[in-house]
Amino acid sequence: MLTNVLSLVIWVPILFGLLVLATGDDSRAGLARWIALVGALAGFLLALPLFTSFTELHGGMQFEEMHPWIESLNINYHLGVDGISMLFVLLNSFTTLLVVIAGWEVIQKRTAQYMAAFLIMSGLINGAFAALDAILFYVFFEGMLIPMYLIIGVWGGPRRVYASIKFFLYTLLGSLLMLVAFIYLYGKAGNTFEIAAFQDMKLTFGVQILLFIAFFLSFAVKVPMWPVHTWLPDAHVEAPTGGSMVLAAITLKIGAYGFLRFALPIAPDASRYLSGFMVTLSLIAVVYIGLVALVQSDMKKLVAYSSISHMGFVTLGIFMFAGNTQNVYAVEGALIQMVSHGFVSAAMFMSIGVMYDRMHSRNIADYGGVANKMPIFASFTMLFAMANAGLPATSGFVGEFMVVLGAVQVNFWYAALAATTLIFGAAYTLWMFKRVIFGEVANDHVAALKDVNKREFLVLTLLALTVLGMGLYPQAFIDKMHPAVNDLIAHVAQSKL
């Protein structure tokens, strides 16, 4: 059973997605919802053994599967997870479950297609995290553009067409150059697309720089790093709630994951050489985008900018490896931050979605005094806002703290600048929270608000539990990733020239 668990977490959601699609038009929407729920639940339950049966003793790949796929080019269907990717497969399967529940009665238009798109995307994302063959990775990585494009374009807001095309072309540009890099490495590595072979290969400095640039363009767009972040606010704002949740919680993480899996191990010398540049971009994202978030009047846009700022923290942590070869704190902090941001940003978008479904507005100015009418909802939102601001005992704190801790060992000023996020993050999140939730009831629309229903309560509770759980006992996650991160740092510390 455990030998092909990765194949199952990839293909079961996709098959359920196709099944949902087959239910046809909106007259059978109820059936479509239930099949989707079963599929998402099955996907999540199948992913659980990845966590429970994971061996923490070594940093290598586990649950490996290997079958020839395109023999004439030596491309293999090679799957496996280490302590890093396993967490994201789990996070993704969990988020998909939430998205299906969150969209239950909100999506009335082409429900089957909506649910199917998310299930298929969930399978593709799992595939991207589990792929150990570069072309297999690329197929999953690019394939997920199709459902996301449709999700934004069909169920999105007023400017959805612009946002969806921008999202698609931006991400395609980056990934195409990565494909060229793969083809180049294929020739160098002796006709194989195995990522492990790429990682063990000696490369000259000039080549490493070019490869790093190709990977950088691909993953930086996905993360997104400043200055190629502009697609994200558009996509987030126009996407439906579920789309925003998946975008923020998962797809952004693939960019950061790509740095850890490809850019660093394949081109370690170039990564070290360019780490100053990467750190600069990350710090700009943390500080400048944090300030941009402060002035947003649209709640979704605010959270979108906050995502970019938080992801700046992630890339900062990743590129702290260069300063001190034993600096596992920063990288582990970055990973914790990624998982935590997955929960917190999903929760923030869910909260905004709950309000949007009632008011059909995302404008902060249209709200005020929501706590008077929706007390349960307000308490949940309070927790998520605090987590977003990085309050201790929530998951948001752990990652940020570890990254700052790691950064201090490298350069005090990096740490000092990065720590400003604790101020800006608190400022923009809590200020928005105050304006929306507290105060007098602002208008008749707010006065007519009803508190969360059972379905929303369920999603919010699940998210709240994970946010608190991860904040109180992050060690469960750190233990899993520790060997893999150690191996990675040791690998990257060796020059490949």
Added chain:
Amino acid sequence: MNWATLNLTPALPELFLLAAVLVLLVVDMLIKDERRCVMYGLSLLTLAGCAAVQYWAWTPVPVETFHKMFVADPLSGIIKFFLYGVTAAVLVYTRQYIADRQMFKGEYFTLTLFALFGMNVMVSASHFMTLYIGLELLSLALYALIALRRDSVPATEAAMKYFVLGALASGLLLYGMSMVYGATGSLEISTIARVIASGNGNTVLLVFGLVFLVAGLCFKLGAVPFHMWVPDVYQGAPTAVTLLIGSAPKLAAFVFLVRILGQGMEALLSQWQGMLMIVAVLSMALGNITAIAQTNIKRMLAYSTISHMGFLLVGFLTGNADGFSSAMYYAIVYVLMSMAAFGVILALSRAGFECEKIADLKGLNQRNSWYALLMLLTMFSMAGIPPLAGFYAKFAVIRAAANAGLVPLAVFAVLMSLIGAFYYLRVVKAMYFDAAEDDSAIEVRADMRVVLSLNALALLGLGVLPQQLVALCMSAVKQSLTMF
């Protein structure tokens, strides 16, 4: 000619096809107008018969006949199987369309089969004369088909344009062939290759001849700067005929390219590689960029064809087995994509309504989500997004180019496929994001529904599991071309 020693087996499929078309011509005279569907059935039967004979006459090694003018080898065999399939699908897709437009005549079927016969001859030619005869047979049948609706002004104009430019291209080809003959003393492809390789040919004359040959070939492929006819003919011709022009002949043209440049002129690789590189770069750039500005979907697909031919040339111009088989794979996948795209357009057209504009696809997902899905798969495949077959085709040619040391060309091709993605996305946007303006039901004959669905789903199937077709192309190229 000594009949006793003449081996007819390699040409049996062609002989069967020819005999069947002649029978059809006679049958057509005898049946009444309302029973014209007999012709449809008999044509499909003919194609099935051709495939059966082809299977029976299969040869794993090249066999020549007719004094080395005609060759049967795995390359031609596989391409011919695809030609039969594609032609059959064309007939199935177009049946309703031509019936609605007073084109359901015997000529439609016989001309289509004559075009197929021409393609078969082209594909199996091992002599410049046979190549030329096959090409002319194909072209003449296509000119007549375009003008089949003689009261339609755009169609007549398109036929005229195609005829004049096509005749010019044929002239260029013939001129090039005559120069090659002057330099090598032969029209036979294997002899030409031998003479050039031995260095006995007059190089100046050969290169001159080569330029004309490349020009003529690019004309037939529709590659820049010899592409002017493509958009006008695609737009002007009845969609049924556009479907035919945009599909099977591209397969034949690919083999044409392999026979003349790959087999005959292999020793001049350094010469034609440079020429084709310019043509490929221009085709990808102009095709993709101009397609963005189109509002007519047939015209947009015409420009997309130009860019696809550029990609095909990227694989071909590497001049090695890897590149040839990637180009062959590209040609096959391209034909499948083109068929599916025009198939959906045909399905949306009905009596009195031509689906011509991208706007005509608006809200297709609302009207009929199945056809929208098929078109979605086709468009993403054309854009080269995995896991669809178009991705793998692009990947194969780009990899072949990079392996041959043409990294800048590979990078350029990659960037062009990004530009290409934009206009394919626009079609998807129209189908999925826009509201329908036209609520009329989409009625499609059951046979077409099945074939079209299989056609588009094949793009997904070949994208997920490309191994079989890749291996088939590779073995065909390796077994058929003696230099590998």
